[in-house]
Structures are given as C-alpha cells and as structure tokens.
Amino acid sequence: MSAFSRKVAELTGTAEERIERLAGGDLSEVLLVPRGDGRAAVAKPAIGGAEAAMLRSIAAAGVPAPLVEAEYEGILLLDFVANDGIFSPAAWREIGSALHRLHARAGESYGWPVDYRLGTVELSNRPQSDWPRFWAEHRLVSTASVLDRPWRERVEALAEQVAELLPASPPPAHLHGDLWSGNILVAGGQLAALIDPACYHGHSEVDLAMVALFDTPPDEFWESYGPLDEGWEERRPLYQLFPALVHLRLFGPSYAGMVDRLLGEYGC
Incomplete structure (x- = not known):
C-alpha cells in the first residue's frame, strides 16, 4: 500500500x-x-x-x-455513493435537468474565489468581467504555456480571435468544470451524484461542450437541459479545446490529434 x-x-x-x-x-x-x-x-x-x-x-x-x-x-x-454506471435515456434526462439547475446558480463575475488545478495543470480563477479574456488567458494560453512551441503559437493565434468568437458577457453560470461521464454517477436510471468538480463561474456552454467531447448524450439530455443560444455549435470546438489541451498535458501525444482537429476548426 x-x-x-x-x-x-x-x-x-x-x-x-x-x-x-x-x-x-x-x-x-x-x-x-x-x-x-x-x-x-x-x-x-x-x-x-x-x-x-x-x-x-x-x-x-x-x-x-x-x-x-x-x-x-x-x-x-x-x-461513498453507489452507482451502476448505466447511462440510460432516463438517467441522461435527469442529468440534463440537474445541470440546468446548477448553471442557473449564477455568480457575479467569471472565475471562483480560489485557484484550482487538474493534476499538474494549474487553473487561475482570478475574477474577470470579460468572458472572452477569461477564456483566452486563464484557460487556453495558460494551459498551452508549457507545451512545445508549435502548440503554443497555434493556441496564441486562436486566442487573438476569441473576442470575435465568444459572447462578451454571457450569464456567469455555476460550472462543474470537468464534466464527463467518469465524473457523473448514476444508479437505477437516476443521477446519483456529480463528483470531482473543478468549479468556476463561466459560460454554461463550457460544461455542455465537454460532456459532448468525451460522450454522446442522447436527445433526452438536450431536451431536458433546454434550448441553447444561437451559434452554440460554432462555439463548441473552442470550448472543447481546453479539456483537450489538459489531456494532452496530462496523458501525452494520444490527444495530439484531438487538439490539432479543434485548432483546425478555426484555421489555426
């Protein structure tokens, strides 16, 4: 031991x-x-x-x-929260409505009272009133800062476009921050618990983009969550890039293709 x-x-x-x-x-x-x-x-x-x-x-x-x-x-x-790992349509429906409730608990600005980390990846949660700047500086550029130069330069080039790609001031939703099925416990067709959070306040589409990066939620999830703002599909790769960069740093080159694809969505 x-x-x-x-x-x-x-x-x-x-x-x-x-x-x-x-x-x-x-x-x-x-x-x-x-x-x-x-x-x-x-x-x-x-x-x-x-x-x-x-x-x-x-x-x-x-x-x-x-x-x-x-x-x-x-x-x-x-x-300890028991779970059976069976993501039935009914479970996904409950996950969608629970996530909507979480996101409705809004903050006053983007960020969180304290900084955090995912493994060795440090996350600055210093409060910001400018959402695109928060995302570009505290999530994209900072996460790529220790990667090889070609990755850094491509991320920095994309960061210069972020203000044109993201809304300036979406409601600062309460995010889980590391949302994928491994951090969602289900049992008997119901949501048992959300675990391993990396919370901060930000655009609600961040959680939705990540859960769709590593999983394929069915229609029941999206229906119970509710309607999304126009342009969410165009923004999704930009929000998925952050968890992809985190995985590239933590788990190595097997995630290089994912990062390359997401950067390529914006010509970077």
Missing part, C-alpha cells in the same frame, strides 16, 4: 488491509474506506479545502453530490 493509504488508515482507524483502491482516479489516488457502522467513505487527497467547498456549492444548487464527511491533514473524506 502507499504512503497515502497508510495515512488514511491511521486517520480513520481502519486496518490498512481493508482499504481498497477505487477504479478511476486518473489524477490522484482514490480509496474506499469501510466504516464500523456498515457505511463506506471515499478518501482522496485534498486541495486546500477547495473541492469540499465545490461539492457543497453543487449540493446547494439542488444537484446531488457526495456529502463531505471530513477534511484533515490533506485528506478529504466523502460519503
């Missing part, structure tokens, strides 16, 4: 051999910890209290999220 699992065992008073590693957890170690009362908890590294606050904020919007049990010495303990 790892140093993290030993620390979790000590904190929770659980025998280390009873702790299991959960599937997934691409960016950090995630453990299943049985408790004495028959329940189970999920233990994962804490990022300065930010994830706990994000999960509470999602729940406050009326969207299912794991309950935060405790946070101590860099360990975040959450209630």
Whole structure:
C-alpha cells in the first residue's frame, strides 16, 4: 500500500488491509474506506479545502453530490455513493435537468474565489468581467504555456480571435468544470451524484461542450437541459479545446490529434 493509504488508515482507524483502491482516479489516488457502522467513505487527497467547498456549492444548487464527511491533514473524506454506471435515456434526462439547475446558480463575475488545478495543470480563477479574456488567458494560453512551441503559437493565434468568437458577457453560470461521464454517477436510471468538480463561474456552454467531447448524450439530455443560444455549435470546438489541451498535458501525444482537429476548426 502507499504512503497515502497508510495515512488514511491511521486517520480513520481502519486496518490498512481493508482499504481498497477505487477504479478511476486518473489524477490522484482514490480509496474506499469501510466504516464500523456498515457505511463506506471515499478518501482522496485534498486541495486546500477547495473541492469540499465545490461539492457543497453543487449540493446547494439542488444537484446531488457526495456529502463531505471530513477534511484533515490533506485528506478529504466523502460519503461513498453507489452507482451502476448505466447511462440510460432516463438517467441522461435527469442529468440534463440537474445541470440546468446548477448553471442557473449564477455568480457575479467569471472565475471562483480560489485557484484550482487538474493534476499538474494549474487553473487561475482570478475574477474577470470579460468572458472572452477569461477564456483566452486563464484557460487556453495558460494551459498551452508549457507545451512545445508549435502548440503554443497555434493556441496564441486562436486566442487573438476569441473576442470575435465568444459572447462578451454571457450569464456567469455555476460550472462543474470537468464534466464527463467518469465524473457523473448514476444508479437505477437516476443521477446519483456529480463528483470531482473543478468549479468556476463561466459560460454554461463550457460544461455542455465537454460532456459532448468525451460522450454522446442522447436527445433526452438536450431536451431536458433546454434550448441553447444561437451559434452554440460554432462555439463548441473552442470550448472543447481546453479539456483537450489538459489531456494532452496530462496523458501525452494520444490527444495530439484531438487538439490539432479543434485548432483546425478555426484555421489555426
């Protein structure tokens, strides 16, 4: 077992051999910890209290999220949420309506009270009133800044066009920020919880673009979410570029083709 699992065992008073590693957890170690009362908890590294606050904020919007049990010495303990992984049309319909509720919880500006990170990718959430500038600087250029020069130059060229491609001041929706099926738990045809958030306030189309990048939500999802603003299809590749760049940084050249395709949508 790892140093993290030993620390979790000590904190929770659980025998280390009873702790299991959960599937997934691409960016950090995630453990299943049985408790004495028959329940189970999920233990994962804490990022300065930010994830706990994000999960509470999602729940406050009326969207299912794991309950935060405790946070101590860099360990975040959450209630375990059972799921069957079956994304039925009924489940997608509920996901769509829940996401609409989350996005309706608007902020006063774009960003979040604290910065965050996805693995080794640092995310600046410094508040901005100019949405295209936030997206260009804090999501595209900053994420590409450590990539090879050809990637950086292509992203920078696209960043110069962003003000012409995105609305200047869409409602600052409450975003999940890392929305794909791996971060959506479903059970019995219902949404069980949204997990692993990277929340900030921004254009609602950001979450919708990401969930469509790695999954193919059926009509039920789009119908329950509700109508989208004109031009959303033209904006989608620009919003999908950010998670593609993150994956290129974290997981390597297998995502180069995706980034190349999305940049090519705008002639960059």
